[in-house]
Amino acid sequence: MKKTILAATLAAMAITSLSGCVVKVGGDGGWDADHLSSWEKQQERNRKNLAQISLGMTVDQVRVIMGTADFNEVYQKDQGVVQVLYYRTHRLHGDGVTEKEECTPVVFRDGAVTGWGETAVNLAI
Structure with a gap:
């Protein structure tokens, strides 16, 4: 009986002393948004x-x-x-300040989307 109690106690101690790190990955393969x-x-x-934006949309849309x-x-x-509207989409510097280089530009000509990204900006200027 003493051997059973001792074994159970040692098993309980081993389980409670274990520690680890669990990383939860979202369903789309990315980090959990929480x-x-x-x-x-x-x-x-x-x-x-940005994936919902299409050519010809208005600024308001x-x-x-x-x-x-x-x-x-x-x-x-x-x-x-x-x-040109700039929306933050990626991080380059860990300084806590959003810079244009960390944004994706959406370009409009006379109020309608003509493109987005650096190529669209270069074509517009």
Whole structure:
């Protein structure tokens, strides 16, 4: 009887002394969104929302999907108005400050989407 109690006690001690780390991965293979910081959640949301943007959409339609841009530029070019909304989609610096280089630009010509990304900006300027 003493051997059984001793074995059970040792087994219980071994189980309670074990420690480890569990990493939960979401269903899409990415990190679990519950463990992301606010800026990581915003970046992930912006990347997903960019997939819903299509050519010809208006500025207002894009803002409904994407929300407020991190940066907004507007200028006149060749008798038309070019607007670029920048949304944070990736991190380059761990300084806590969002920079244009950490954003994906959405380009509009006369209020309609003409493209997004650096190529679209380069074509617009």
